[in-house]
Amino acid sequence: MDKVIEMKDAMKLIHDGDTVMISGFGNIGAPCNLIMAMSETELRDIDLICDNLGETVRGFDQCAERLLQQKGMIKKATCDFIGPNPRAGRRIVDGELAVTFVPFGTLAERIRCGAYGIGGFYTKTGVGTLVEEGKETKVINGEKYILELPLRADVSLVKAWKADRMGNALFKYTGENMNTIMAAAGDIAILEAEEIVEVGEIDPGDVRLPGPFIDHIVHCPREVL
């Protein structure tokens, strides 16, 4: 089994109107090469789910920002943070981009639910705030909780440090962030890997992202900015 494909073939798997999850916390653990390739396509009306919508840190554009620069590509976004990104801000103010803000922990848990067949969860996060509006609530052990529903995607774009050709993957430090849950929450999961090794070279006990969640792998030894 060999899941490694070319970048151009990976891009053919995304279609207009798809819901696309993109992992990463800033550029850490983000599939920068997949994002850059996607930004060069003609895709339209994508519903994007990610942590951070293109914050600019110390003058460096975060990868997701590249998608926002393509007019008409991103129609809706679900994320927890924009940061001081003037372009994303202007798109929102101009009504070109509909953004739903979700608390980071709730976002991760909604994706985890979508990934693992859970119909939702009750959380105290957001009780008494704008986040609670319009949602079902329940008192559990005397405390109020909000029902949050699962998130899934047509395509997930994720990133690992090292992967074997079956998709079993490893991360360094904070590089894992939402990669494993997003891979599992996508109908199609495309993994960008810095290093690709032969099957058998990764000890099964060390695997962080199980290969069965991954459909395709693109080998990208270096980040692009």
Place this chain on the structure above:
Amino acid sequence: MDWRNIIAKNIALMLKDGDFVNLGVGVPMLVGNYIPDDITVILEGENGSAGLGRQLPFEGIYDDAETFERWENEHRGDQGDYRTGHKDMANAGSNVSTLIEGACTFDVPTSFGILRGGHLDMTVLGALQVDEYANLANWVIPGRRVNGMGGSMDILAGTKNVTIAMQHEAKDGSAKILRECTLPLTAVHCVTRVVTEKCIMEFIEGGEAAAHDRNGTKRGHYRVTAMYPGVSEEEVQSACEAELEFVSRSEMKSMAE
């Protein structure tokens, strides 16, 4: 010292050996600079680490794209590690950071299991407003662009000891310690104490006039337990809309300078 560092230092002095703490961006992050050398405090990074290094010894690597690329290529994969720095090891501000010995890293669902699950000893966050219901507002000002709440709502929902690090009054001179918050809330009934450059206040629950706000949370009040040298009770109270309680002169502590 400026107000930021006064606040940071006084919060750092509250920490104990072994405390597991999350520091928000901005002034709370400065707390890490004042943790006494003889104790070990485990700093949580919401993006997936416990045991962040106290400083960022990487000033300069972001100066220009070439410098950063060179650094990144020398600290990737098996090159570089948690002591020297690694391109995949970042703090909650997305800046590369070291880890202390004994640290660990994990994914985001685990990180928020820690934060939401009540596993921290303290969280330190900034605030725009706090009120007599221990409510906190710090994420959105109506009419201004929304940046997003990040992980703050999850952290506040789960942590028992929420220490607010904020300037005593707003830049325009308006009160930040209110009867009831006017800005959209980040979390209800969550504030444990407030540390400003003028005083330290503990939130005291209940009391005789046990009014309830729209979320059904009980009103309480803030008790001032320490003041900065040279600051008067009048100065502390006059900048607040909420009615404060002051401990007696003999009980009143002096904040560290």
